[in-house]
Amino acid sequence: MTEDEAAADFHAFFESHHAELSRLAYLLTGEADAADDLAADAMVALWHHCDRACRADSAAAYARGVVANLARSRIRSTVRERRRVLLFWSHRPERTDGPDMAAVMDVRAALDRLPFRKRACVVLRYAFDLSEKDTAAALGMSVGTVKSQTSKGTAELQRLLGVRAADELVGRGTR
Numbered sequence: 709m710t711e712d713e714a715a716a717d718f719h720a721f722f723e724s725h726h727a728e729l730s731r732l733a734y735l736l737t738g739e740a741d742a743a744d745d746l747a748a749d750a751m752v753a754l755w756h757h758c759d760r761a762c763r764a765d766s767a768a769a770y771a772r773g774v775v776a777n778l779a780r781s782r783i784r785s786t787v788r789e790r791r792r793v794l795l796f797w798s799h800r801p802e803r804t805d806g807p808d809m810a811a812v813m814d815v816r817a818a819l820d821r822l823p824f825r826k827r828a829c830v831v832l833r834y835a836f837d838l839s840e841k842d843t844a845a846a847l848g849m850s851v852g853t854v855k856s857q858t859s860k861g862t863a864e865l866q867r868l869l870g871v872r873a874a875d876e877l878v879g880r881g882t883r
Contacts, residue, residue, distance in 0.1 A: 826861030
């Protein structure tokens with residue numbers, strides 16, 4: 709089959725199946741705006757992997773599978789994004805006993821010196837009081853990585869602020 713024939717066959721396939729694939733994407737995601745994009749992405753994937761689609765028993769069934777996989781990926785990423793937003797924007801009562809501004813500035817400066825992952829783990833664990841599991845979900849890393857980064861971050865804060873100040877910061881001091 710020549711390249712022109714393959715392009716003509718693909719164009720005919722596109723014309724006869726794009727609307728069906730778009731409806732499928734809409735029914736799977738519930739997002740009208742995303743449906744056409746997913747159908748178009750599926751068609752691009754089919755074009756790039758034409759050999760697989762041609763070997764399939766039914767190119768239309770193969771295309772529906774591609775749409776289903778793309779929709780699943782979109783739903784998963786949307787759910788992850790919403791969870792992260794909820795974790796970051798959850799409202800927790802904050803104490804406002806009149807902060808010691810000098811200490812706040814010292815802590816802020818010390819936190820700024822930490823690499824991002826360590827800083828994010830320490831802040832989410834201690835400032836937002838998230839569990840290791842929730843922190844891992846918010847940052848998209850494993851619980852073990854959260855434990856390691858939090859431990860290393862608090863050790864670095866202890867070095868930067870002094871052991872007693874860092875312990876008070878993370879709530880381990882004696883009051």
